[in-house]
Amino acid sequence: MHALKLFGHYDSGHVYKIMLFLELANIPYDYEQVDIWIDKADRQTEFLKFSRNGEVPCLLIDGLPYIQSNLILYKLASLYKIYGGESAQRLIQALEWQFWEANRLGMCLPQLRYAKLIAPDEFNADSLAFLRNRFEVDIAVLARHLSDDRKFILDDKASIADFSICGYLYWADEAGVRLPRQINNWLERISRLPGWRSPYEMMNKASQDTH
């Protein structure tokens, strides 16, 4: 049994990805909230010691810090041999989608939500148009992939590829984007996995329990 401590914040889809893994797998962990809306220098000293860029999520596994949500998912899958970690082949397939997420959907969807919900003045019309166009291209790629009777991203079983990519998609409304039917159906399938809760429900609850 490993000692896990997650630093997070309820506004972060990157944190939600990690919590989905831990909650669905029923793995116990401690949680500490970090206020991501204050200056980095004012965040908890312990957290800043572990999180190189002052970002959440940061996961301590037996005292060792792991940052970057997709790396954390990869580490958890390898460690517990579940959700993609069952074999080297499944893990590498999941990793391909993790890179896709980090380079594509993860570079427009979180930004669109941030622009709509938190900082509308920081984005001009051209940047918003760029992000929206990029999102449309990426979501079409994903919808195509999910259209041929595939239940989850890799196969019939959920994996870290699903957790990584779905993180911000449950907040599509907050980002002001519409989702194709294939994507909504897939999100619905994930939400039927035992232990699933919506992002705010899962993350607010963790904050109240331990913060």
Ligand SMILES: N[C@@H](CCC(=O)N[C@@H](CS)C(=O)NCC(=O)O)C(=O)O
């Ligand atoms: N590439 C990172 C992104 C993490 C990230 O953007 N974290 C945001 C919250 S969603 C954060 O900590 N922002 C606070 C800040 O940078 O000051 C990952 O995948 O973990």
